[in-house]
Amino acid sequence: MKILCFVQYDDKVNGVSKEAVSLSQEVAEKTDGSVDIVTFNKDASEKLKVFDSNKLIFVNNPSLDEYNPLYYTACIEKLFNDGDYDTFIIGHTYETRDWVPRLSARCDTPFISDCIDYSLEGDSIEWIRSLYRAKINSKIKSTYKRTIISVQSGCFKAENIKPGNSAVDKIDIDLSGIEKTIVPGEKFKESGNQVDLTSSDVIVSIGRGISKEENIPMAEELAKNMGGLLSSSRPVVDSGWLDHSLQIGSSGQVVSPKLYLALGISGAIQHTVGMKGSKSIISINKDKNAPIFELSDYGVIGDILEILPKLNQALKEI
Structure with missing residues (x-):
């Protein structure tokens, strides 16, 4: 399985993003696949070198210095399509809830959100989600060629990340043709979580x-x-x-x-x-x-x- 994993950076590497990397590495190993890590932050790209990956992608564009769902969607859509990935994995944050459904629609790819676990059935994978306030778990198997996954914080172990020495692949993506219909105001932060x-x-x-x-x-x-x-x-x-x-x-x-x-x-x-x-x-x-x-x-x-x-x-x- 060829996986693209997104790492969010909020003055430091986001905790659930580390869990997403750990999960991506684990699934790739079990499916004889590979993991490419992508970030929009230069500082993050330097810190992510120590994570084992097939490729570490840093998208270099000043428009990405501030969170904007239109730009985030456009960048990942291009990478996801051009890289012929099977799966896109990201930590489940409030930003994720905001822009990843847009990505799902643009890529015509199902979005299975807030996953807490997975199981492998032969060559296919089933993703597990909690429902009804965690009273039951459901297994979801996508019939599409590609899948977008977000992972719930605390369900995968960031300390299991395999170390490596990845070279940074700095790329430029032109965003000038995107009409900026959404303009960020104050810095995006998770509503209600004044204390992280x-x-x-x-x-x-x-x-x-x-x-x-x-x-x-x-x-x-x-x-x-x-x-x-x-x-x-x-x-x-x-x-x-x-x-x-x-x-x-x-x-x-x-x-x-x-x-x-x-x-x-x-x-x-x-x-x-x-x-x-x-x-x-x-x-x-x-x-x-x-x-x-x-x-x-x-x-x-x-x-x-x-x-x-x-x-x-x-x-x-x-």
Whole structure:
């Protein structure tokens, strides 16, 4: 399978873009194929040299310095068609939602979005998506020659990227003939995600067990002491205690930190779909039968309101 993988750069290589590269390499290896990586950012192209790829493409055009769905679509459409690729893989971000459906229409190619896994059936591949707030998974097999895929954050392991020493193939694509009917205003950012939880190696997440808003500062202090960020499950957000931008789960952010500390979270599937890719999960809950313990590497049965002050004190003494 010949794959073209797009890497988004937001002052650094986007986290889910790394997962897209990892997936692309894995699928290419299993199908005796190849991966070409493409980016629109010069700084990114230098950093991506260390990723193993058949070709590292840097599209050099000042019009791409700012996000514009028309230009993004035109560039990838040309590369996808001229390169005779089977599959285009990209991380699922808000930008992806904006411009990739346009690409799908222009290329007359199906777009299977927000994939969490895949399975190989002989020479064909089935892509897996979560539906109905992660209550069921569906397998989708495209009957088209080509397919466009976006991958959900936290579902593929960026640390599995194979290293390499790729030379940068700098190319120019003429965009002067495209009528600029869309003009970007302020810099594009994901709506509602004022805090990018995906950037943190440590996340402290609180659930209904925090009991009341007045107890949240204890969890905030713990997150600070651990050098991490505070997040929550939906009940905390629904109560108005924290902003929706801090919510983890199917209707919030999807994360895969090195350490995820779940405090007073029962483990509803709507929440766990957003954090199950974490490298290490520690859970504290009064209910010994809480579903969160099934996902946890370490579990503590206890009241977080009693444990939090002791944890904070212990960390201060280190």
